[in-house]
Amino acid sequence: MTKSIFLAFIFSIVLYINVSGEYKYNMEIRNGAFVDDKTYEFEVYIKANVNSFILNAYQCSFSLNRSIVNYGSLSFHYIDGSSELVNKPIYGVGISVSYWLPIINFASFAGGENISLIPRKVGKFRLINTMPFADKYPALKWNFGNASPTIILGEGFKEITDPYSHTYGNIGFPLYLGKGWNFISIPIKLTDMSTKSIFKYSLSSAFLCSDYGYEAVDSLEVGKAYWIQLSQETILMLKGEYTTFLIPVVKGWNSIGVSYCNLPVASIITNPTFIITSVFGSNNAQYYNSNLLESGKGYLLYSEQEGYIIINPNKPIDFSLQ
Incomplete structure (x- = not known):
């Protein structure tokens, strides 16, 4: 019986961009899949939509419905060697709690990097549970309602986080109904x-x-x-x-x-x-x-x-x- 409870990844992105003008980008979640009933992996990609730009740093956090955890304990990991960026998502990787929900985090250090029209993999990530997840159809969802935008001070730096620029790739938006x-x-x-x-x-x-x-x-x-x-x-x-x-x-x-x-x-x-x-x-x-x-x-x-x-x-x- 398919449960109405589903894995709700709530993804918040704050991008810090070194810009000389307005640039549109796309950040996409791809290839989400269960390795086994206790392990889920997915990838995040980024590309420019119109003109290339210099990415200074990025910070990402997402949460999941604790019911899906099935009374288990979670750990979250960046998979070494999976990023195509020089500025890799290895800072602050881990899990915290907010609104009684597990919050998953990763970020990069500051460092300019050119982002072109060709998609590049930010990284591949692994979520491990000590118990089997309570649903086999995870739904990854971007969310900006709980984000606290941060501006990096300094000439030419600007935060351009845009919800329209965050998509789901081949994962789509599953909605489970009883x-x-x-x-x-x-x-x-x-x-x-x-x-x-x-x-x-x-x-x-x-x-x-x-x-x-x-x-x-x-x-x-x-x-x-x-x-x-x-x-x-x-x-x-x-x-x-x-x-x-x-x-x-x-x-x-x-x-x-x-x-x-x-x-x-x-x-x-x-x-x-x-x-x-x-x-x-x-x-x-x-x-x-x-x-x-x-x-x-x-x-x-x-x-x-x-x-x-x-x-x-x-x-x-x-x-x-x-």
Whole structure:
């Protein structure tokens, strides 16, 4: 039986770039695979999208759902010799704890390095558990909601972390759903957002929940959450585009989902400010107070007035254009 609990790697990237102009890059997770039931490996690549640039340093951290650990103890390792960079990810490799979740870290020392249009391997990494992992389908997810950007001072240095520039390679975005009712959100824009296309033959019903009750739907939207009734357990392998960082909310209850990242409730930024008073998630069709919005899950959120949730405050938003 496929468990609804899945390995949720939450990947935060802070890049420090020596730039003479604006450059776009792409950082990608590739080739994630289990070596055995206690060992998981994956690779991280980086490349320039338009012009080459000088990478000064990088710092990466990601967390995983402790339920997947299955009461085991974790260790995290960079695989020696796997990096194609001169400035290798060998600084601060290890595990800490935040929000009661294991946090996995690696970083580099400072040192200029040219990044071109040709993808280069940052490194290959290994996560080892003393117990078998509780799910065999890991979902690696980038997340910037919990990151604390750091600027390296010095002429010409600038931090250009861009969530749009972080992708999943051949791993995709698995979403695990149980038989019966699931409160979910679709975190990325798919080519076809119809329920018939997404759920194929397993869908029984789909509803949007609001102050006005439950509304049957046949098409889903990124940023909204839905009650989905399935006739069987389903694994959705989602691939598509990351869309808005702006989620509109109305006064009262809203069914929402975050897009590409997990977001602590304490880190929610809104316009106007301080309009969110309650957030509830769902487990086995029962609501509970939640302090974390997880990508792919649905949440009921109460807002004191109309406004917006800003998923990525690093991107300027002109509300006069809304």
